[in-house]
Amino acid sequence: xxxxxxxxxxxxxxxxxxxxxxxxxxxxxxxxxxxxxxxxxxxxxxxxxxxxxxxxxxxxxxxxxxxxxxxxxxxxxxxxxxxxxxxxxxxxxxxxxxxxxxxxxxxxxxxxxxxxxxxxxxxxxxxxxxxxxxxxxxxxxxxxxxxxxxxxxxxxxxxxxxxxxxxxxxxxxxxxxxxxxxxxxxxxxxxxxxxxxxxxxxxxxxxxxxxxxxxxxxxxxxxxxxxxxxxxxxxxxxxxxxxxxxxxxxxxxxxxxxxx
Amino acid sequence: xxxxxxxxxxxxxxxxxxxxxxxxxxxxxxxxxxxxxxxxxxxxxxxxxxxxxxxxxxxxxxxxxxxxxxxxxxxxxxxxxxxxxxxxxxxxxxxxxxxxxxxxxxxxxxxxxxxxxxxxxxxxxxxxxxxxxxxxxxxxxxxxxxxxxxxxxxxxxxxxxxxxxxxxxxxxxxxxxxxxxxxxxxxxxxxxxxxxxxxxxxxxxxxxxxxxxxxxxxxxxxxxxxxxxxxxxxxxxxxxxxxxxxxxxxxxxxxxxxxxxxxxxxxxxxxxxxx
Numbered sequence: 001x002x003x004x005x006x007x008x009x010x011x012x013x014x015x016x017x018x019x020x021x022x023x024x025x026x027x028x029x030x031x032x033x034x035x036x037x038x039x040x041x042x043x044x045x046x047x048x049x050x051x052x053x054x055x056x057x058x059x060x061x062x063x064x065x066x067x068x069x070x071x072x073x074x075x076x077x078x079x080x081x082x083x084x085x086x087x088x089x090x091x092x093x094x095x096x097x098x099x100x101x102x103x104x105x106x107x108x109x110x111x112x113x114x115x116x117x118x119x120x121x122x123x124x125x126x127x128x129x130x131x132x133x134x135x136x137x138x139x140x141x142x143x144x145x146x147x148x149x150x151x152x153x154x155x156x157x158x159x160x161x162x163x164x165x166x167x168x169x170x171x172x173x174x175x176x177x178x179x180x181x182x183x184x185x186x187x188x189x190x191x192x193x194x195x196x197x198x199x200x201x202x203x204x205x206x207x208x209x210x211x212x213x214x215x216x217x218x219x220x221x222x223x224x225x226x227x228x229x230x231x232x233x234x235x236x237x238x239x240x241x242x243x244x245x246x247x248x249x250x251x252x253x254x255x256x257x258x259x260x
Numbered sequence: 261x262x263x264x265x266x267x268x269x270x271x272x273x274x275x276x277x278x279x280x281x282x283x284x285x286x287x288x289x290x291x292x293x294x295x296x297x298x299x300x301x302x303x304x305x306x307x308x309x310x311x312x313x314x315x316x317x318x319x320x321x322x323x324x325x326x327x328x329x330x331x332x333x334x335x336x337x338x339x340x341x342x343x344x345x346x347x348x349x350x351x352x353x354x355x356x357x358x359x360x361x362x363x364x365x366x367x368x369x370x371x372x373x374x375x376x377x378x379x380x381x382x383x384x385x386x387x388x389x390x391x392x393x394x395x396x397x398x399x400x401x402x403x404x405x406x407x408x409x410x411x412x413x414x415x416x417x418x419x420x421x422x423x424x425x426x427x428x429x430x431x432x433x434x435x436x437x438x439x440x441x442x443x444x445x446x447x448x449x450x451x452x453x454x455x456x457x458x459x460x461x462x463x464x465x466x467x468x469x470x471x472x473x474x475x476x477x478x479x480x481x482x483x484x485x486x487x488x489x490x491x492x493x494x495x496x497x498x499x500x501x502x503x504x505x506x507x508x509x510x511x512x513x514x515x516x517x518x519x520x521x522x523x524x525x526x527x528x529x530x531x532x533x534x535x
Contacts, residue, residue: 124359124361124364125357125358125359125360125361126361126362126363126364128323128357128361129355129357129361129362129363129420130363131323131350132321132323132350132353132354132355132357132361133350133354133374133375133378133423133427134347134348134350134351134375134378134379135347135374135375135378135379136343136347140378
């Protein structure tokens with residue numbers, strides 16, 4: 001096969017995959033209204049993808065906040081602007097690091113788990129069994145997981161930001177360790193962080209990231225080869241594709257929201 | 261319970277397969293097959309590994325679609341149904357997968373109750389009674405709190421059988437129900453298939469390799485190989501078949517029309533070949 005025909009084959013395969021995954025997303029979206037009658041399914045998945053991801057998000061938030069405060073202080077103190085530490089930590093966390101780092105952690109923790117779970121259901125005929133019982137797995141299995149992911153990530157991102165900026169993260173390093181004034185730390189944040197676009201960015205970005213991660217995860221899991229290798233590949237693909245997609249989407253969203 | 265439509269019991273044949281052609285990639289699985297599944301009977305489908313027996317069940321249940329020919333269930337062409345109508349049809353057929361296909365996060369009770377909760381609005385008290393009756397029928401009423409990971413292979417298939425009969429279907433398809441079973445479990449499953457078929461007035465399709473055991477419960481047998489029906493008839497007719505291939509198959513002989521040796525050059529010539 002020549003290089004040209006190989007490239008064409010790869011391109012058409014990629015385009016077909018994008019088309020299939022888009023149709024799959026439309027099927028999921030069409031299934032969402034039916035979840036109103038079965039909220040328990042969503043609540044169960046919120047626990048699975050949200051509550052069970054809390055530990056990693058809280059710990060990561062604290063460490064990221066501490067590191068930002070430490071390195072920010074070293075930079076600001078040279079200019080005599082160390083009182084702006086709270087502002088700089090909050091800006092970086094709220095606008096960029098909070099949504100992106102939380103989404104990357106979520107892709108690794110919940111996205112991979114979703115892909116593996118659905119992939120194993122495929123490999124062990126559970127999805128085929130549901131279809132044979134006249135139950136649509138997209139409605140019963142996929143849609144609740146997708147919605148739970150979209151709802152859970154903004155909440156987790158909010159918690160991440162609070163932990164990074166708050167008493168255990170940036171505040172602890174800046175005020176308790178480095179001796180900055182607590183009022184300056186908080187008032188700087190209060191005066192510089194606005195509801196729009198800063199706080200809104202948390203929810204808009206993380207809502208989009210949540211949809212991307214769970215879309216990739218459920219698609220990869222649902223269409224996995226029914227073998228152990230297939231499940232492993234679906235899990236890896238989920239983390240890699242979702243992570244890259246998050247970084248790309250973040251660039252676009254930042255350009256749109258903060259370009260003014 | 262909502263039943264999509266009443267079965268047309270005037271026709272003796274529940275499933276009709278006509279001139280079935282089906283390929284998987286380049287490989288021809290079916291090359292013009294005709295099969296009739298009679299109502300209220302146990303039909304056994306046999307054949308060598310990889311011959312497409314499970315594929316037939318997938319085509320009958322509409323999981324896959326044939327390339328040409330027709331598969332009709334109670335007069336309805338399965339491949340032409342919309343997803344909604346196909347799902348309505350599937351409420352009238354149960355399938356026992358080789359793996360059991362139990363939902364691993366639900367216990368035996370909830371697995372059995374699953375189709376009832378999905379498709380009916382029965383009160384939980386009534387669902388409980390139905391589930392316990394189904395579990396009693398397969399001998400697992402006492403195991404209702406166990407999860408699939410805690411079940412033996414035989415118990416998992418019996419639990420899956422209880423789930424398959426939860427909606428009182430017209431037909432049950434068994435995909436290799438005896439694979440990997442010890443003699444006691446196999447005997448239990450054999451008797452269950454026969455008893456449920458007769459007591460509930462079901463139609464059963466059993467795909468199996470276990471010739472002597474399944475011939476004992478079968479009413480009708482189809483033997484499939486290389487994409488065609490090699491022979492069919494009552495178990496007695498199959499046992500008395502004049503076909504050398506059928507005799508080799510049912511007596512599990514290592515040599516015959518299906519040669520023991522893969523085609524190769526002459527043995528002596530191969531040994532003496534210095535290269």
